[in-house]
Amino acid sequence: MNFVVMGIDRIGKNTFIENVLKTFDPDLKEIHLSKPPADVDPLMYTKAEYAEYFMELKKNNHLVYNRGHIDEFVYGPLYRDQNTYWLKIYEQELWDVVLNTVFILLISENFNVMQDDGNSLDYSRRHEEQDLFLKHFQESPMKNKIIITTILYTYINNKQMASTSAPGMKGMKIMMYIMPIMFLGLFNSYSAGLSYYYMLINIITFLQMYLFRVFLDDKKLRKKIELAKQKPVKKSSFQKRLEEMQRQQQQMLRQQQQQQKNSKK
Numbered sequence: 001m002n003f004v005v006m007g008i009d010r011i012g013k014n015t016f017i018e019n020v021l022k023t024f025d026p027d028l029k030e031i032h033l034s035k036p037p038a039d040v041d042p043l044m045y046t047k048a049e050y051a052e053y054f055m056e057l058k059k060n061n062h063l064v065y066n067r068g069h070i071d072e073f074v075y076g077p078l079y080r081d082q083n084t085y086w087l088k089i090y091e092q093e094l095w096d097v098v099l100n101t102v103f104i105l106l107i108s109e110n111f112n113v114m115q116d117d118g119n120s121l122d123y124s125r126r127h128e129e130q131d132l133f134l135k136h137f138q139e140s141p142m143k144n145k146i147i148i149t150t151i152l153y154t155y156i157n158n159k160q161m162a163s164t165s166a167p168g169m170k171g172m173k174i175m176m177y178i179m180p181i182m183f184l185g186l187f188n189s190y191s192a193g194l195s196y197y198y199m200l201i202n203i204i205t206f207l208q209m210y211l212f213r214v215f216l217d218d219k220k221l222r223k224k225i226e227l228a229k230q231k232p233v234k235k236s237s238f239q240k241r242l243e244e245m246q247r248q249q250q251q252m253l254r255q256q257q258q259q260q261k262n263s264k265k
Helices: 013-024 042-059 069-080 085-097 123-139 150-162 169-187 192-215 218-230 237-264
Strands: 002-006 029-032 063-066 101-107 145-149
Touching (some): 002 013, 002 069, 013 101, 042 063, 042 069, 042 237, 069 085, 085 237, 101 123, 123 145, 145 192
Parallel strands (some): 002 063, 002 101, 101 145
């Protein structure tokens, strides 16, 4: 099984991967998608990167991506004035070859607890960015999608810490319980509709997690995935064109970078 963890900058993707997903599957290999470098064509770079992203998810198992294709739906148009119609085509054509992947969106109910490390594109637009993440995530044709709020993540993280006997962990556990109560006071300053929306999101997420644990057998699911991987898969013409385009774009990127290096000498 693969995972793709998405969300705005500083939402806690690294912590979630280390404290939750790698506890669930210690064999996970983490891949961090990066933003386009300043010295290359951003559109060419992102097309090649996401073509490889879908192919890697299709061919492999035990991968966890830090950032995913929803990031490009948000950041491409917002900061690079870049159309993402090509990524829509990727989604529509390839959703059925990544059924072995769970797509996770982390969202925050309180941005005041987040800190700007200076690496965000525009930290002041984090509310707008999260709204776009939610919109595109909900519209995505991907089948295995989960939205996790910071309150639910607090609960999951607390469960992981419960098995730890290191000094100071007891105090941190207490804080894990107190913080949601503190957030409740902060939410009173929000509009009733927004608070109701976040409440519904949490209730739905709790129900999803409960139903997953009741009806899904991890061992049987893994066996089915392994059997499906052993069956020969006939590539569609679109997948063949995509792989060929990926090779061509990677070659062009290498040539472009080499030319820039030569010009600096």
